[in-house]
Amino acid sequence: MVRDDLYITVPSFFRCPISLDVMKSPVSLSTGVTYDRSSIQRWLDNGNNTCPATMQVLQSKEFVPNHTLQRLIQIWSDSVRHHRVDSAANSPPHSVLSQEDVLELIKFVDCNSVSSSFDSLSKIVCFARESEDNRKFLARTDGFVPMLVDFLANAGDGDSGGGVYFLEQVVSLLDMIFKEIEDHEQLTNSMIKSNNNNNRDCLASLILILQQGSIESRIGSARLIESVAMDAESKLIIAEKDGLLRELLKLIGPEKDPNLMEAGLSCLIALSMPRRVKVKLVHIGAVKSLAKTLSEPNGSVSITEKVLKLLETVSSVKEGRKEICDDGKCVEGIVQKVLKVSATVTEHAVTILWSICYLFRDRGAQEAVTKANGLTKILLLMQSNCSPSVRQMSADLLKIFRLNSKSFISCYDTKTTHIMPF
Template sequence: MAKIREKLYVTVPSLFRCPISMDVMRSPVSLCTGVTYDRASIQRWLDSGHDTCPATMQVLPSKDFIPNLTLHRLIHLWLLSSEPPSPEPSPDNLRSLLRQIQNADDDLAVTLSKIAEFATISVENRQKLAAFPGFDSSVVRTLAGCSSRIDASENAICLLDSVLRENGNPEKIRRLILDAREQCFGSMVFILRNGSVKSKIETVRVLEFLASDFKSSKLIAETQGLLPLVAGFLKDGGEELSNAVLSLLGVVSVTHSAKVELVNCGVVEFVSKLLRTCSSATTAERCLRVLAVVATCAEGRAAIAAEPSCAAAVVERVTKAAKAAAEDAVAVLWSLCCLSGNVKVRDDVAKRNGVAVILLVMQRGWEEHVRSMCVDLIKVLKGACENNGLGLKLGSYDTKTTHIKPC
């Protein structure tokens, strides 16, 4: 019997234990002292008024902490290898878990964690949740009511993102969230400020899902502090988060005030740098979409023109982009060179063989308004070439555009 007990006993690596609770960390985060704790434990410690690191008793110059993603992955792999798979909840168990959510008891974070774990196992599980009566309203209600509980908020947004991807009842979920938008958006902003990268990505995806029409997009854009917050992720948020943010900004920037707010918080600089340096075609195309949106206002055009190499980066990408993104690139160049008549940008585009690039783009077959923009661009760029003594270098392009007769 003793030997059997020894085999069943699992030694937890000390590195995986929270120095406060001594339990295996669910969400490891590191203080500025370099010591890692479970998020819930250190948050309670700091919220109770302490200003020291519990392990070292050093006074903290900053109470901020960052997710320890490497340790989180190691703990997750260890749990998978050391714990037997838990049985899937039965319908009765799911109902019981939903009742616990609805009652908002003290174990709310634990309950949501159990359901979120169930959802991550398989597509079939997510489909079960999506179809389960009362699931969507329970999770939305939870999100609306836990704007100061990061673990509960993150699990709620994870579940919402899972349900939306499995097409549970999207219109109902959209209506539920928008009906409680002040509380729900408050929780989402809380996650964007304090959550893990994964939960930030999920939140941005949920926000994009909500932006189904002009009114919804306007409500999201008008949420105080939201646009500068998400735009800031473009600076150093990582590729997946940046892609999610770019996609969101491309659909929520529907009003003049939203576009101006983006310009004021530096989005043109961030997007321009991404466009110049990214290797992903998807990222580049989403950058072009955001620039095309911003270029529809005078403030946006001025910011793009003032950003070094932005127009050149657009010229570089236009022939490599998919058709929709190429149209965005043409719109940006037309806005700068024709609508604004910015001489500096026009000359820069002309020097980069802009006429040949636009002629090449015109071969793709366009709607009349895009062809019209292309013809306008060729006119002003040819004029710039003539004024600056530049020859038209068409030899390197097999344009086959004998039918094009720009004036």
């Protein structure tokens, strides 16, 4: 059985209707409903004009502190703290949940409502974070993964946002135990290849997390999407979900958290294999967004590699090549990364330049490469210890530029002409 000290009875009116957590700074709307300040502020900042609990249109978005409730919560919190101190004095240090405890918690979560199960699910999350053995245990517990998928499909309420914090716990668990799950195909089928009548589907819940979740949960959501994108069919289903690609693209702005950017880029790369997805990425502005990220001077090696990998992917379709060619700053940014960051970055960059300048023969792109001193870099690259494929693409590029410019040699400083291959 679960130890008694795992359960702290929280008065329901102490919980924020949005986060389901005990309120730290309770404030009341004009509808009379009280929320935690940070939760309702985020709700309003997202452009909503209704009361999340009642869905009434707000006549005013102003809220007032509920000092009486805050005092009551403080008194209750102090009493709980004293109880925990007394309990700790009489219990062994570093006590953790046993597998039997977790099984009881799973039964409790499965049989109760979202609001009453939040604390129990949080304890299971902590259990999963403790060790790989714990994650294996959860993945192999009968009914646990289907229960999480069912929560993901049905627990979120996109209109009120009340289920976001619960869904964050569900996403965190699925992300942590995914590699321990034996039948990935069955999980993918249950998450994205079937819907539950009129109920919300899993992808809609994942979009909700991408929109409103914490950085950690958005990273988990992106990783989970990448994990279930196992084949061409699943990639297309995910990519065609309204709004999903746009939300992933929002994760990669240069002002974003680096870990969040990496998760978003990895997920987009995984989804972008089918041609239809590449075209859709171009249409929603992926090239412009990637070019902006590429222009940042302090980007990490890993992020730069992923940005160029995604640009290389979209350059394989004519819509992507046209978008790259039309953006002179994007071409310039690609040229600047050659021989500057890593061998992987150089290979991606040269492949893109080869695609737009040699295959697509875009004169505007060729001029942008010349203006960015790209020919000198290609010449230097020919003298470096690059891979055979990069050497061949560089040679093709040099041929194109020689054919298109009679004054090709004269555009170089005499200090570099000795490395001309022709």
